[in-house]
Structures are given as C-alpha cells and as structure tokens.
Amino acid sequence: xxxxxxxxxxxxxxxxxxxxxxxxxxxxxxxxxxxxxxxxxxxxxxxxxxxxxxxxxxxxxxxxxxxxxxxxxxxxxxxxxxxxxxxxxxxxxxxxxxxxxxxxxxxxxxxxxxxxxxxxxxxxxxxxxxxxxxxxxxxxxxxxxxxxxxxxxxxxxxxxxxxxxxxxxxxxxxxxxxxxxxxxxxxxxxxxxxxxxxxxxxxxxxxxxxxxxxxxxxxxxxxxxxxxxxxxxxxxxxxxxxxxxxxxxxxxxxxxxxxxxxxxxxxxxxxxxxxxxxxxxxxxxxxxxxxxxxxxxxxxxxxxxxxxxxxxxxxxxxxxxxxxxxxxxxxxxxxxxxxxxxxxxxxxxxxxxxxxxxxxxxxxxxxxxxxxx
Amino acid sequence: xxxxxxxxxxxxxxxxxxxxxxxxxxxxxxxxxxxxxxxxxxxxxxxxxxxxxxxxxxxxxxxxxxxxxxxxxxxxxxxxxxxxxxxxxxxxxxxxxxxxxxxxxxxxxxxxxxxxxxxxxxxxxxxxxxxxxxxxxxxxxxxxxxxxxxxxxxxxxxxxxxxxxxxxxxxxxxxxxxxxxxxxxxxxxxxxxxxxxxxxxxxxxxxxxxxxxxxxxxxxxxxxxxxxxxxxxxxxxxxxxxxxxxxxxxxxxxxxxxxxxxxxxxxxxxxxxxxxxxxxxxxxxxxxxxxxxxxxxxxxxxxxxxxxxxxxxxxxxxxxxxxxxxxxxxxxxxxxxxxxxxxxxxxxxxxxxxxxxxxxxxxxxxxxxxxxx
Numbered sequence: 001x002x003x004x005x006x007x008x009x010x011x012x013x014x015x016x017x018x019x020x021x022x023x024x025x026x027x028x029x030x031x032x033x034x035x036x037x038x039x040x041x042x043x044x045x046x047x048x049x050x051x052x053x054x055x056x057x058x059x060x061x062x063x064x065x066x067x068x069x070x071x072x073x074x075x076x077x078x079x080x081x082x083x084x085x086x087x088x089x090x091x092x093x094x095x096x097x098x099x100x101x102x103x104x105x106x107x108x109x110x111x112x113x114x115x116x117x118x119x120x121x122x123x124x125x126x127x128x129x130x131x132x133x134x135x136x137x138x139x140x141x142x143x144x145x146x147x148x149x150x151x152x153x154x155x156x157x158x159x160x161x162x163x164x165x166x167x168x169x170x171x172x173x174x175x176x177x178x179x180x181x182x183x184x185x186x187x188x189x190x191x192x193x194x195x196x197x198x199x200x201x202x203x204x205x206x207x208x209x210x211x212x213x214x215x216x217x218x219x220x221x222x223x224x225x226x227x228x229x230x231x232x233x234x235x236x237x238x239x240x241x242x243x244x245x246x247x248x249x250x251x252x253x254x255x256x257x258x259x260x261x262x263x264x265x266x267x268x269x270x271x272x273x274x275x276x277x278x279x280x281x282x283x284x285x286x287x288x289x290x291x292x293x294x295x296x297x298x299x300x301x302x303x304x305x306x307x308x309x310x311x312x313x314x315x316x317x318x319x320x321x322x323x324x325x326x327x328x329x330x331x332x333x334x335x336x337x338x339x340x341x342x343x344x345x346x347x348x349x350x351x352x353x354x355x356x357x358x359x360x361x362x363x364x365x366x367x368x369x370x371x372x373x
Numbered sequence: 374x375x376x377x378x379x380x381x382x383x384x385x386x387x388x389x390x391x392x393x394x395x396x397x398x399x400x401x402x403x404x405x406x407x408x409x410x411x412x413x414x415x416x417x418x419x420x421x422x423x424x425x426x427x428x429x430x431x432x433x434x435x436x437x438x439x440x441x442x443x444x445x446x447x448x449x450x451x452x453x454x455x456x457x458x459x460x461x462x463x464x465x466x467x468x469x470x471x472x473x474x475x476x477x478x479x480x481x482x483x484x485x486x487x488x489x490x491x492x493x494x495x496x497x498x499x500x501x502x503x504x505x506x507x508x509x510x511x512x513x514x515x516x517x518x519x520x521x522x523x524x525x526x527x528x529x530x531x532x533x534x535x536x537x538x539x540x541x542x543x544x545x546x547x548x549x550x551x552x553x554x555x556x557x558x559x560x561x562x563x564x565x566x567x568x569x570x571x572x573x574x575x576x577x578x579x580x581x582x583x584x585x586x587x588x589x590x591x592x593x594x595x596x597x598x599x600x601x602x603x604x605x606x607x608x609x610x611x612x613x614x615x616x617x618x619x620x621x622x623x624x625x626x627x628x629x630x631x632x633x634x635x636x637x638x639x640x641x642x643x644x645x646x647x648x649x650x651x652x653x654x655x656x657x658x659x660x661x662x663x664x665x666x667x668x669x670x671x672x673x674x675x676x677x678x679x680x681x682x683x684x685x686x687x688x689x690x691x692x693x694x695x696x697x698x699x700x701x702x703x704x705x706x707x708x709x710x711x712x713x714x715x716x717x718x719x720x721x722x723x724x725x726x727x728x729x730x731x732x733x734x735x736x737x738x739x740x741x742x743x744x745x746x
Binding site (some may be wrong): 002004006009010011012013018021022025026029030031033034035036037038039068069070071072074075078079082083085097098099102103106109110201203208209210211224225226227228229236237238239240241242243299302306311312313314 | 375377379382383384385386391394395398399402403404406407408409410411412441442443444445447448451452455456458470471472475476479482483574576581582583584597598599600601602609610611612613614615616672675679684685686687
C-alpha cells in the first residue's frame with residue numbers, strides 16, 4: 001500500500017461523508033428547485049446544510065453559494081468583471097492558482113490592465129500592494145495559502161491596505177481570496193478578513209470531488225451564467241445535494257480535529273530532512289512542506305520515491321498539461337531556477353501517520369545521500 | 374411512498390452507478406492531474422471512461438469533455454463568444470433552457486444581436502431559421518428535446534439549413550444543441566446531426582448530480598475559464614472521477630433499456646387522460662406529457678395531486694426563483710396564456726410502473742371531474 005503525501009492535490013473522502021452522499025442520493029433525490037413536496041424537502045435539506053456551514057464559518061447563510069469547487073468559485077468572481085463597461089485595473093498575485101492567473105488574458109483583451117505582484121519568500125507585501133493600488137483599481141485577488149509552499153498571506157492586513165485606499169479614492173475596491181488550501185487547515189476568520197469573497201473546495205478537506213462554495217458578502221456580483229436561478233442567481237444548475245451534504249459532514253468532521261498531529265509531523269520532517277527546505281519557516285501551513293533536491297530534477301526524485309511506495313508531488317499537481325507550473329510559482333517567489341526545478345512537495349492530512357512520515361524522511365535522506373555521493 | 378412523475382427534472386441514481394461512485398471514491402481517489410502512479414492510474418480510468426462513453430455515442434473520445442452538467446456545458450459554449458472582437462448575430466430558440474436564454478443579456482451588452490425564434494407547437498421550423506440566417510450569423514442554438522412539452526426538433530435538417538448558408542456566405546456558422554432531455558430517451562445520432570456541440574447531464578439518466586459532458590467536435594472553442602488545463606483546457610477543475618465513472622455506468626445501463634415500457638405508458642395516458650394534452654402528438658419524447666387543467670391554475674392542481682401522493686410538475690421545475698418559466702415557454706409556442714397557466718407536466722423514466730401511471734390517470738381524471746363540476 002502506497003503511502004500518500006499529496007493531500008494538497010486532493011484528499012480521500014471520509015467514510016462519514018461518503019455515507020451521507022449515499023443517504024442523500026437515495027432518500028433526497030428530487031430536484032430542490034421543484035415545487036412539489038419531495039423537491040421542497042430537498043430544498044429544506046439544502047438550506048439546513050447551508051446554515052450549518054455558515055455557522056461553522058461564523059458567517060450568515062446568505063453569504064454561502066454552492067459551486068462545483070475552487071476553480072468555478074474563482075471563475076465566477078473573475079468573469080463577473082466582464083460585465084463592466086469601464087474596465088480598470090486588477091491586481092493579482094503571481095503565485096495564484098491557475099484558475100485565477102488564466103483570466104489575465106481575457107481581462108487584458110477586454111481592456112483591463114492586469115498587474116501581477118511578485119511574492120518574495122511566498123508572501124505578498126503590504127508595501128508592494130499599496131504601491132500598485134491606484135484610483136483605477138477595481139479588484140485585488142490574493143490567495144490565503146499558497147498551494148506550492150504553504151505560505152500564508154496576511155490577508156487581514158492586505159485588506160486593510162485596500163480599505164484605506166477605498167477611503168482615499170471614495171470608491172469600492174473588491175477583494176477576493178482563494179482560500180482552498182486554508183479551510184480546516186489554518187485559523188480562518190472570514191469576518192476579521194473583511195474580504196468580499198473567498199473560494200473553497202470540498203475535496204481538499206475529505207469531502208467529495210466536484211463541490212465547493214463561494215463565500216460572498218457582496219450581493220452585487222454579476223455572474224456571467226445565471227441559468228435556472230439556483231444559488232440566488234450566482235451559480236446555476238441543479239443543486240448537487242448529496243455532494244453538498246457530504247461536504248458539510250466532512251467540514252464538521254475535519255474542522256474540529258486539531259492540527260497537533262500534523263504540527264508534530266511537520267516539526268519532525270523539518271528537523272530531520274537533509275534536502276534544503278523551500279517553504280518558509282513561519283506564516284506557513286503545517287500541511288505543506290516544499291523542499292529542493294537540487295541538483296537533481298524533481299521528476300527524477302519523485303519517481304524514485306514513487307517506486308519505493310511514497311506518493312509525493314513535483315510541481316503543484318493541481319494542474320494538467322501545464323509544464324512546470326509549480327516551478328513558475330517558485331520563480332515568482334524569487335527562488336533560483338535551479339532550486340525551483342528540483343522542488344518536491346509533500347503534503348499531509350489530519351490522519352497522516354507519523355510513522356509513515358518517519359519512513360518517508362528516512363527514504364528521502366537515503367535517496368538524496370546516494371544521489372549526491 | 375409517493376409516486377414520482379417528475380423525471381424530466383431529475384432521476385434517482387441507479388444502484389450500479391452509486392456502487393461505482395463508492396468504489397472510485399475510495400480506490401481511485403488521487404488527482405488525475407498528478408504525475409505520480411496513483412494519479413496516473415486515475416488518469417487511465419478517466420480516459421477509459423471517456424472512450425466507453427464516446428463509443429456508446431459512436432463518436433471519437435477527443436470530442437467528449439466532462440463538465441459539471443448541462444448548465445455548465447451550455448455556458449462554456451455561449452460564454453466562449455465573449456472572446457470575439459467582432460460580435461455578429463446569434464440565433465436561439467425562445468423555448469431553450471434558461472441556461473441558454475440567460476446569455477441574451479450579456480451577449481446583447483457585448484454587441485451581439487440576439488435573435489430569438491418562436492416555436493409554434495414546440496418546433497423551430499426550417500423556414501423561420503432560414504429567414505433569420507444572415508451573413509452576420511455566428512451561432513445557432515436549438516435544443517434537441519424541449520423540457521416542458523417533450524417536442525423533438527428536427528436537428529438534422531435544421532443543421533442542413535445552416536450548412537447551406539455557410540456555403541453561401543463562405544464562413545463557419547456554429548451549431549449548438551442542448552440535448553439534456555434526449556440521451557437514453559430518443560434516438561440520437563450525433564454524426565447524422567452534423568452539429569458542432571451538444572450538452573448532456575448525467576442526473577437526467579440515473580447518473581449522479583453535478584456531472585455531465587459537452588460533445589464538441591470543434592477544437593476552436595475558446596473557453597472563458599481555463600484554470601489547471603483539465604479537459605484539454607475546455608473545463609478546468611480537478612476531475613470528478615467517481616461521478617464520471619458513475620455517469621458512464623448509468624449511461625451503459627440506461628442506453629440499452631428499450632423505451633417499450635415508457636411508450637406503452639405514454640399511449641395509455643394519452644388515451645385515457647381527460648384534460649387536454651398540450652404536448653404534440655408526433656415528434657415528441659415519450660418521456661414527457663404536458664397537459665392543461667384549464668381553467669384551474671396548475672399550482673392548485675399539482676398540489677392536490679401531491680397531497681394524494683403523486684409527484685408531478687407545474688412549469689419546467691428545472692429552475693428556481695423564475696416565476697412561471699414553463700408558462701413562458703408555452704407562450705413562445707403560441708399556446709394561449711389561460712391554457713399555459715394551467716399546464717401540468719408528467720415525466721417518466723424507464724422503470725416507471727404502468728400501474729402507478731394508471732393510478733395517476735385515474736386520480737387526475739377524478740380530481741378534474743370534481744373541480745370542473
């Protein structure tokens with residue numbers, strides 16, 4: 001049985017969540033948008049689950065919009081800009097997920113000036129953001145936790161910089177954060193953040209694939225696709241009730257499991273790993289450790305680990321057909337290209353066994369020793 | 374146990390499909406975009422299932438793109454128009470699903486002239502389409518089966534009209550069809566259709582919610598959101614493998630169950646129902662019968678049926694917060710408003726029990742008799 005250390009790419013669904021999926025699929029299968037009694041029962045289950053999720057996040061249920069996941073949540077916010085008749089400037093981090101970065105092209109074509117920010121050591125600085133904000137800035141997009149290194153941006157204070165600018169220019173600036181790698185993994189206080197919207201994906205916290213949600217407290221977001229008007233017009237399509245309930249079950253389950261085990265594992269790995277660690281030492285998610293096996297290419301090293309039964313990631317592994325994507329993120333962090341191309345990511349979940357992590361470290365060190373000799 | 378006659382809104386997942394969902398969720402949980410062995414195993418399962426679906430539809434696997442369902446599939450095609458620097462004219466049927474109709478507003482704002490076609494008796498005529506095609510037409514969108522009445526458009530010959538116009542003007546005109554109510558329900562030959570793209574949704578044929586696919590043989594479609602590059606850039610987001618495999622299982626299962634049972638039920642209902650039938654007599658899906666309980670509002674009648682344990686639909690029931698949506702479709706069919714507002718839809722699946730249908734007809738007739746007296 002292979003030992004899985006690629007939890008930042010996806011986690012296995014929890015037993016309880018899968019049970020909930022089965023139960024809802026069979027017993028609440030009607031269309032929640034139908035007016036009949038079976039549909040209305042499903043509608044009640046839907047709203048009940050929205051309320052529980054909202055309560056878990058300490059926000060109001062009318063800020064939770066169910067989507068198919070992180071990519072779609074990001075896409076709803078970015079594509080809503082296409083309604084604008086007077087495009088202005090958009091500021092995005094260079095280390096964002098591709099579902100954000102890929103909007104650069106169409107937004108530029110549609111007349112937006114897209115400004116991308118470098119993130120030395122993985123962090124967007126308040127000073128740089130402040131410098132780039134102008135009276136034409138419409139939106140700022142900065143991720144909460146970076147998926148390649150685990151670095152945690154100081155969203156609360158980055159938003160403050162934006163809110164200050166708002167007062168100066170007397171106009172709203174929209175702040176969106178991709179928080180896909182954050183929920184159940186780091187302390188997350190959406191109210192303290194004072195953001196306008198945030199993206200979440202269930203399969204990153206042991207929920208099912210194909211479901212997630214958008215937190216949005218700004219009722220003025222104009223989605224491109226409205227369809228049947230589900231999710232108050234923000235995300236059309238028949239509600240995926242079984243997946244929504246399963247996501248809620250996984251969230252309830254994993255939000256309250258403490259990080260102690262992961263923190264202990266993280267500490268062990270950092271103290272015992274021979275290759276150089278790329279992930280920052282502080283303001284970093286304990287779930288992700290990125291290190292460099294320089295001068296060896298990461299692909300070679302991860303394949304060797306794979307052959308020994310250890311599943312780790314080279315690059316971000318969230319994307320397909322995008323060569324060296326993780327590498328680009330690392331270069332935007334001012335990490336030297338030779339270090340970046342030797343980058344390996346290991347990522348944990350709350351059930352990761354410390355003994356497996358010890359075996360992994362032992363294997364990494366011995367492989368590295370053998371190669372370097 | 375309520376008797377369910379709202380299968381056009383959604384169908385219950387099949388046991389086999391749900392079993393497949395469970396199996397894949399637990400045993401092939403890695404991210405198909407990851408380079409490691411577990412990811413590559415998932416990638417193989419993904420491509421194997423794409424191939425099976427393509428074979429079932431007698432098309433090549435590179436024309437199948439997995440999406441979150443019908444609404445998203447439609448949205449990918451319609452929103453791709455926003456890339457255009459020289460918007461032209463778009464022709465859409467007035468009886469399309471809301472996920473198509475709702476693009477009218479943004480496309481108009483972005484400079485497109487959107488021409489909507491009336492559909493008397495539920496059908497778009499070749500003559501009307503021919504009249505509306507100009508040398509500025511970029512795209513034609515006409516549904517295969519209407520979700521309110523079940524009327525089947527003559528896609529093959531409608532496409533021929535478009536292809537003839539292409540020759541005349543020496544330029545490509547894109548033809549998209551929403552075939553969500555067609556697959557497993559009517560004969561569907563995508564090759565004979567000669568369309569550019571078609572939308573499909575799994576939960577309409579006993580597959581899971583939140584999954585579907587876009588058939589697209591035009592590699593030039595430019596999606597708005599590319600994200601991680603999954604589905605060859607057309608639909609980003611971590612692949613929902615468990616749902617994809619479950620969809621394939623449901624498709625394999627239901628494609629080969631003959632319609633005999635449904636045809637028999639349909640015949641029985643049509644011969645014995647006292648209220649006036651709105652659905653056309655020919656070129657119509659046997660799975661949907663729409664009838665009018667005029668002068669009584671459909672909401673009142675469906676609620677009474679509901680209280681007696683029969684689940685039927687007023688309006689299209691595919692949409693939420695969109696008042697009288699089915700009614701609007703019926704009015705676009707030149708059906709009188711008083712008949713339209715009394716419209717009730719019953720829809721079957723291949724497992725519908727004829728005895729339940731007999732009880733339903735009996736109950737409808739006796740309620741109608743009591744009310745009309």
